[in-house]
Amino acid sequence: MSVSVDSSFRSLSVTTLLLRFLGSMNFAITLLVAVAIASIIGTVLQQNQPYPDYILKFGPFWFEVFKSLDLFDVYSSVWFLVILGFLVISTTVCIYRNTPRVLKDIRDYKESAQLNALRRMSHHREWQSHFSREICLERISAVASAKGYRLIVKTEAKQSIVAAKKGSGSRLGYIFTHVAIVIICIGGLIDGNVPLKIAEMTDNIRVETRNIPASEVPLISTLPVDNLSFRGTVTIPEGQKANLVFIDFKDGYLVQRLPFLIAVEDFRIDYYKTGQPKSFASDLIIYDQALDVPLRKTISVNHPLEYNGYTIYQSSFGDGGSDLRIKLWPLKGAKRGDEIHAVVNTPVVLSLETGDMTLEILDFRPINVNPDITGVKQFKNIGPRFQYKLRTATGEATEFINYMMPVEKEGAKYYLTGLRHTPAEEFRYWYLPADSEDGVARFMRFLTLLGDEEKLKEIALSALPQQPDSLLPMVEDQELVAQFMVGLIKQFVDGGVGLIAAKVKAVVEPDKQSEISALYAKVLHHFLRNVYWVVLQEEGVDPTSDLNEFDERFYEDAVAAVSISHQYDVPVYLDLVGFDHKEATGLQVTRSPGKMLVFPGCLLLVVGVFCMFYLPQRRFWVIVSGPLENAQLFLAAQASRNPYEFEQEYSELENALLLQLDVEKTD
Incomplete structure (x- = not known):
């Protein structure tokens, strides 16, 4: 047996074997499963995003894995287009091999069916009629036509065979679905931009x-x-x-x-x-x-x-390209800043005392809707904001988001400025208290004064006589004490309370660290308050009066903001004071010319599936034999699908023939 099989394969040509393989059901199903898996990947994994977004989402390792498999652009990847190409070839071969047989089956009534074969069908019956063979044939034809069947009659010397069928469209559905798959895949290949892939592989284009x-x-x-696409x-x-x-x-x-x-x-x-x-x-x-x-x-x-x-x-x-008016508030160096004009997406070089920096404004939005932290409304417009980068001469950049208007939080108003060093980080926000004019001028004067050592020394010397002895005992060398107080302020600005605590821990014996830390905190608090009073006096506030509730709250918020100002490690704060918005x-x-094929292909696929499932092919045969009078009848029927539904139709067909032919059951 094996020898005969081997010899039969050897007798087939390579072309025949190749066509048999390409047109096989197993190969087609494998390709369809691969397309389905690729479609799932393309649906779950967002396609055609910038590579940095994928790196942030999946990490470097999985990014490289997915990149090597072309999963970020599945529908235009080489392997997916190859699968589509083979699917077109496989389906075309299948159409080429099976269409003649399908068309033949559509035209064939199988009027030469043998009685023994018909007897093996599950639906069959035999009768004896009182009518002649000719009358039986006429009435059978009438019943078949009434039921929607087409038929032919084959007459022989001893018998006549009526072969009837309907639902040949189910066989056309086979052709329609296969042609639809070919059309859809060709459309996918066109929109997959095969020429671009070839140009990339041959190095005719460069990203x-x-x-x-x-x-x-x-x-x-x-x-x-x-x-093309x-x-x-x-x-x-x-x-x-x-x-x-x-x-x-x-x-x-x-x-x-x-x-x-x-x-x-x-x-x-x-x-x-x-x-x-x-x-x-x-x-x-x-x-x-x-x-x-x-x-x-x-x-x-x-x-x-x-x-x-x-x-x-x-x-x-x-x-x-909105035109923004920005006030520069130096955080280090100069005591006052200038106002500049900057255009979105147009770099500007800032000449600062700490060195030149390049301002790159990335985006500007006049309306910003965020969740309302007060809970009164679900969302709230918190006003214009702009996003920018400050880049050093070495190319290092820090990204910021600054808001033009203050936001209200717990009864006070603050200006928000967000900072991050890499796109992978979340923005960290610095809350700057707004003054009575809803600006940052008072805070900036306070911060600038804290960085002016000469002015701080004057304030310290003038404040020493007013310090209680319990806070800081008087010593003869007041210059030394003032220098100590200025140094304490510098530590606070440079590193917050944490830096002061670290200094104490480094130089003070452990059993005295708690006492010294408490003393430093009191001195720092009084000195900061004296500096704040100087800022208020510059605004015309009476130094002999007490702080009102607003000024007291502002002082507390300002000290809190100064304590973390070292984290805002750039020399300037940008304050948006006006803009000319341009959208x-x-x-x-x-x-995508391929869609002109995909849409009709999908329509043809729907028609084909409808024909296959809702137009099942059904056949019946009636053999009329015996003498010319009192003919002998044999009925047999079959359906390609939906056997339970066909049971009812067969029963109706059988009853109609019984009624029309006036027959008696013989079998």
Whole structure:
């Protein structure tokens, strides 16, 4: 037996064996399972995000694993496109091999079925009729037609066979579903941008990773206008125009040129009462040499613009280069700062006493909706804020978020400034108390005075005679005492209470550390209060009066803010005092000719599945034999699926024939 099998395989050509393998059910199911797994991965794992986002989310190890498997862009990965290609080939081979047989089965009534074969069917019955063979054939044909069957009659000398069938569409469903899979996969291959993958593998394109203007992007990182398929984004300020988009690709981007110009005439946002965005829309103008008149269209979310095979979606919004007026409050060095103008996304060099730094404003938002900490409202608009980086000459950058208006917390108002050194960190916020004019001027004067050693020494010398002996016994060398007090303030500013405690622990014997720490705390408190009084006197407050409730609360908050000021390790605080807001619209431009195949392919797939499951093929045969009078009848029937439903139909068919043929059961 094995010898005959081996010889039969050897007799087959390589082409035949290859077609048999490619068209096999096992191979097709394997490919479909692989596509299903890839689709699950593409659904669960967010696609086409910047690589740093994936590193933060998964860590360096798993990032490299997922990157090596192309899981960040599954639907355009080489392995997924190869699977789709083989699925197209496998399904096409299957169609090629089986379509002739399916079409033959649709046309075949199986009128040559043998009696013995029909007797083996589960549904069969034999009768004796009082009518002639001719009348029986007429009435059987009438019943079949009434039940929706098509039939043919094969007449022989001793018998006639009526072969009837309906539901041949179920066999067409087989062809429809397979053709639909081929069409959908071809559409996926087109939108998968196979030419781009080939260009990448042959080093004909190179990903750009630098943050440079589009005009400076080299040609090797620029895709031509006739690129078959892409999905890119571009941010266009109001009144500006662009003829390109940026495609996020691996760890960088590519520039895709467009054959037309997109101009943004106007951009607008509608807000809810809470300040959250309700809707946003853009008035666009398309300039193209093929157009006699520029095309004008307003787009919004879920209402894109279709033009010449391109689709332009409203995807986001952002800052379009707002002009910000910023007051610089030096935290180290100078006693007063200047006011500058800065534009979002345009670097500015700041000349500070501690050295030059580059200001990079990343974003500006005039409305910021956050959860209301008072609980009165669910959300609250806390006003404009801007996000920026301060970069040193060595390239090290610290990122900040500053708010223009103070926020209220526990009955007091504070200015928030957030800081982080890397994108992986959460912002750490520094609360600066707002003065009576809702500004930071009083706190900045207080902080500046705490950094002025000469002024502190004057305050200390003038305050020494007023110090109680229990707090700090008088000594002859008041210069030394004043120097000690100034040093205590410096330690407090440089490292907070923690630094003072560390100094005490390092130089004082353990049994006296508690006593000395308490003494230092009292001296520090009185000296800080004296400095604060100097700030108030500069504002015109009567030094002989007591502090009111607001000034007392401000002092406590200011001391708390100073105690952690060392964590805000930059030489300047940026205070937003005004702005000229300029909005920009975020557009997503796609070209996906494959969807013109995917949509009809999906429709054809639905039709095919419907035909296969809801149009089952059903057949019946009636053999009319015997003498010309009192004919002998044999009925047999079968269905391709839904046997329980067919039971009822067979019973109705049987009863109809009994009624029309006036028969007596013989078997």
